Amino acid sequence: MSRKVLVAYASKMGSTAEIAAAIGAELRAAGHDVTVRDAAEIRSITSYDAVVLGSAIYARRWRPDAVRFLRRHVEELRERHVWLFHSGPVGPDKDEAQTMPPKVARLAEKIGTSPATTFAGRLEPATAKGWLARRLARGDMAADSRDWDKIAAWADEIAIAMSATEIADQHPDDEEAY
Structure with missing residues (x-):
């Protein structure tokens, strides 16, 4: 039995949307x-x-549309399996986990989900939006730092977790099923 999964995203320059598409695939x-x-x-x-x-x-902030999504659906999300990710770091800290913004952390706690996984981002002159991003994209920070293998591995972990939950749902009284 397959699960019906929503992969939602809030992207500014398209990189997060592309990560969401890869997770969906x-x-x-x-x-x-x-x-x-x-x-x-x-x-x-x-x-x-x-x-x-x-x-x-x-700047350690989520896109407003993602925060609104969490706020709008907090009660429904408590009844579902939920995974969060954020993307964006480039340059020297591209591989460092980013802490969730306080508002997002409070909503994640209400929902009962784990902290967001961090994926490196992309900053390129062709897609940079905003004065600062365009300026940084002309310098040493310009790069596509996304690690597609890491993204695929994380999505595979989600698929495994959903399969384990499916088995538990089918055999709620059978401890051997775990």
Whole structure:
């Protein structure tokens, strides 16, 4: 039995959307029914068993659409499997985990989900938006630092976790099923 999974994202320059698409593709390959959509476009999550939400992170802040999504659906998310990620670091700290912004951390705690996983981002002159991003994209910070193998491995972990939950749901009284 496959799970119905929503992979939602809030992206500024397209990098987080591309990461969400890659996660969706991995989950589809694992046999799940996956929808990948911009968080701003989602009105209801009632038809989904699990949700993966990603946001670009700039100056230790999530995109407003991702925070609104969490706030709007906090009660429903408590009843689902939820995974969070953020992307954005480039340059020397590209491989360092970023802490969740306080608002996001409080919402994640209410939902009962783990802290967000950090993925390095992309900063290129062609997609840079905003004065600072355009300036940085002309210098040493310009790069596509995303680690596609790390992203695929994380999506595979989600697929494994959903399969384990599926077994537990099918055999709630059978301890041998675990």
